[in-house]
């Protein structure tokens with residue numbers, strides 16, 4: 001895969017704590033900017049009501065997920081919140097970049113670290129909540145997790161918030177459209193690659 005020059009920065013990785021609105025912001029980009037290619041991850045988690053196989057996620061069982069990893073078909077993968085596996089299918093990312101399209105991945109911090117190993121010139125964007133209280137309010141408000149799962153996700157969120165400095169830039173998710181616009185600006189006109197991350201002269 002080409003990771004050099006302008007190509008490398010065409011890949012944008014969005015990460016951030018649970019319930020901050022990563023999925024909603026990515027959906028906004030899908031709906032409003034078809035020129036941006038948005039990755040569909042594979043996961044072993046069960047679909048939530050309204051989620052569509054092949055569109056929200058590729059929902060696979062544990063055996064299929066292991067097979068995808070073992071055969072090198074995942075760009076990155078991780079167990080998230082201690083239970084389910086999530087991963088980015090490699091080939092569609094390579095195809096989007098080969099087609100010259102800006103590409104967006106929405107993944108967790110472990111996955112972001114793996115992508116940075118493989119593609120140091122990619123742009124890493126942290127989506128932050130306006131405040132911790134607002135994050136808790138959003139997680140409780142969406143009502144898709146039970147109390148135990150919420151507690152687990154909030155523990156992960158604390159670690160993820162502490163890792164914010166690792167990212168190239170932060171977007172505070174005050175409103176979906178504003179955060180989405182901000183993200184699209186970065187996808188279409190990325191800032192230069194820092195000198196210590198350049199893989200081509």
Ligand code: 5GP
Pocket residue numbers: 015016017018022041042045076077078080086087088106107108109110111112
């Ligand atoms: P959810 O179960 O709420 O859809 O997602 C849980 C977490 O999994 C989120 O933090 C999300 O960023 C992360 N995630 C989704 N897709 C991927 C992926 O392909 N790779 C990794 N590493 N994490 C993912």
